[in-house]
Amino acid sequence: MDSLSADKIREYRGTLTKPGVESPHRNRSVEENLDLFGRMRAGEFPDGAYVLRARIDMASPNLNMRDPVMYRILHASHHRTGDQWCIYPMYDWAHGQSDSIEGVTHSICTLEFEDHRPLYDWFLEQLGIFHPQQIEFARLNLSYTMMSKRRLLALVQKGIVDGWDDPRMPTISGLRRRGYTPESIRDFSERIGVAKRDSIVDVALLEHCLRDDLNKSARRVMAVLRPLKVIIDNYPDDKIEEVEAVNNPEDESMGTRPLTFSKVLYIEKDDFREDPPKKFFRLSPGSEVRLKHAYYITCVDVEKDEKTGEIVAVHCSYDPATKGGWSADGRKVKGTLHWVSAAHAIEAEVRLYDYLFTKEAPDVVEEGKEFTDFLNPNSLEILHGCKVEPSLAEAKAGDRFQFLRHGYFCADTKYFTPDRLVFNRAVSLRDTWAKIEKKQADE
RNA sequence: UGGGGAGUCGUCCAGUGGUAGGACACAUGACUCUGGAUCAUGGAACCGGGGUUCGAAUCCCUGCUCCCCAGCCA
Numbered sequence: 001m002d003s004l005s006a007d008k009i010r011e012y013r014g015t016l017t018k019p020g021v022e023s024p025h026r027n028r029s030v031e032e033n034l035d036l037f038g039r040m041r042a043g044e045f046p047d048g049a050y051v052l053r054a055r056i057d058m059a060s061p062n063l064n065m066r067d068p069v070m071y072r073i074l075h076a077s078h079h080r081t082g083d084q085w086c087i088y089p090m091y092d093w094a095h096g097q098s099d100s101i102e103g104v105t106h107s108i109c110t111l112e113f114e115d116h117r118p119l120y121d122w123f124l125e126q127l128g129i130f131h132p133q134q135i136e137f138a139r140l141n142l143s144y145t146m147m148s149k150r151r152l153l154a155l156v157q158k159g160i161v162d163g164w165d166d167p168r169m170p171t172i173s174g175l176r177r178r179g180y181t182p183e184s185i186r187d188f189s190e191r192i193g194v195a196k197r198d199s200i201v202d203v204a205l206l207e208h209c210l211r212d213d214l215n216k217s218a219r220r221v222m223a224v225l226r227p228l229k230v231i232i233d234n235y236p237d238d239k240i241e242e243v244e245a246v247n248n249p250e251d252e253s254m255g256t257r258p259l260t261f262s263k264v265l266y267i268e269k270d271d272f273r274e275d276p277p278k279k280f281f282r283l284s285p286g287s288e289v290r291l292k293h294a295y296y297i298t299c300v301d302v303e304k305d306e307k308t309g310e311i312v313a314v315h316c317s318y319d320p321a322t323k324g325g326w327s328a329d330g331r332k333v334k335g336t337l338h339w340v341s342a343a344h345a346i347e348a349e350v351r352l353y354d355y356l357f358t359k360e361a362p363d364v365v366e367e368g369k370e371f372t373d374f375l376n377p378n379s380l381e382i383l384h385g386c387k388v389e390p391s392l393a394e395a396k397a398g399d400r401f402q403f404l405r406h407g408y409f410c411a412d413t414k415y416f417t418p419d420r421l422v423f424n425r426a427v428s429l430r431d432t433w434a435k436i437e438k439k440q441a442d443e
Numbered sequence: 444u445g446g447g448g449a450g451u452c453g454u455c456c457a458g459u460g461g462u463a464g465g466a467c468a469c470a471u472g473a474c475u476c477u478g479g480a481u482c483a484u485g486g487a488a489c490c491g492g493g494g495u496u497c498g499a500a501u502c503c504c505u506g507c508u509c510c511c512c513a514g515c516c517a
Contacts, residue, residue: 010514111447
């Protein structure tokens with residue numbers, strides 16, 4: 001039993017290069033120690049008055065062996081045992097015993113506990129109980145992601161994220177809400193392996209595993225995130241048709257569904273350019289594209305707001321001979337767009353996520369900086385007024401879809417209701433056009 | 444500068460005395476009713492210096508770099 005203050009214990013411990021000094025209380029008699037420990041457990045002393053320490057070796061080059069503390073007084077309410085106890089064991093003292101009691105044969109932990117293994121072994125040996133083997137491995141680090149629980153807690157407490165299950169959080173609840181499948185996480189775990197060296201796994205691999213899984217299983221649906229009105233001039237005003245859409249080209253057994261086509265549609269704003277760059281396969285004045293599963297259309301006119309010059313609608317003509325999305329004359333169109341019928345689409349809120357940090361290793365920060373200095377201001381973008389196909393009205397929280405040409409989305413488990421459809425983007429599709437465009441911009 | 448660990452393509456993981464391999468990423472091409480998916484091809488690495496050996500990523504010596512430890516945290 002030691003009655004040195006915490007400060008004194010630190011002082012007596014020595015440093016990395018200087019051996020420690022034994023506490024003046026180190027040689028108390030067994031009787032006195034027993035008496036003191038009994039009273040300590042009985043709650044006679046205030047916090048910090050006494051600690052129980054193991055007498056090992058104050059000169060050990062391993063600081064953990066310099067008479068480590070086993071129990072300290074903490075008059076705190078425990079979430080399970082309440083005020084029943086006022087002394088609590090230190091991790092090193094408790095760790096081996098709980099492993100032993102549980103009959104764990106191999107106790108896996110992270111690298112920073114390598115220095116603690118001699119102590120783990122020492123306690124077990126002194127106790128003479130079943131001796132599990134502790135083995136240390138490197139922790140998982142993900143690029144552009146923070147994995148430290150303490151720092152993640154800070155994000156939650158500061159309100160930077162929407163709780164532990166914020167879809168940007170690398171927590172299980174966060175990944176789940178984001179739309180990650182258990183299969184994809186297991187696949188990822190297998191692919192990254194386990195080793196003893198410090199490393200940062202590319203978050204792109206995690207994303208790849210999700211795409212890989214969802215590509216095979218997710219239902220394809222039409223969702224226009226940033227709507228642009230398209231009017232088919234030569235299509236009858238009141239006509240409504242049904243076209244058949246494949247639910248998943250990777251899995252025929254998932255069947256088809258009907259889609260409603262009409263004169264006024266929405267397409268993606270990005271899918272139209274009045275002044276198209278090179279290699280732009282989408283809609284532009286005079287160009288012909290396919291509306292997926294429906295018709296070929298050609299842009300004939302652009303309608304702009306007189307004051308702002310903003311494009312408010314695009315006028316097209318359609319070829320009635322291309323129903324279903326193919327042409328008997330064999331002519332090809334390079335672009336295929338997704339769309340929804342304006343009168344039939346339903347509204348949704350879509351949340352686009354990006355990495356929480358702009359730095360590959362946000363927990364490695366230089367002097368004077370904090371990890372919060374590298375937060376990505378654009379990690380969340382909320383889109384209102386998105387137009388999605390009517391079948392999504394039957395979606396349930398947690399359902400996953402591929403929004404055609406966009407990515408994989410998950411109906412949010414926190415905010416999704418029949419009256420308010422909220423979808424989280426789990427991961428985008430690979431965007432080859434974005435690369436081409438970026439390359440063109442660089443040149 | 445005490446002690447404990449780790450160094451292999453851009454990234455992660457294999458290879459432990461016999462042709463350095465896979466995945467992701469990247470690049471190029473093919474195909475395509477998703478610029479998706481798929482397929483093909485390609486570039487790309489043994490921390491440095493010695494030594495042992497017919498032969499070294501692997502064994503030996505030596506140097507270098509990086510990570511962890513001075514909580515009554517875990």
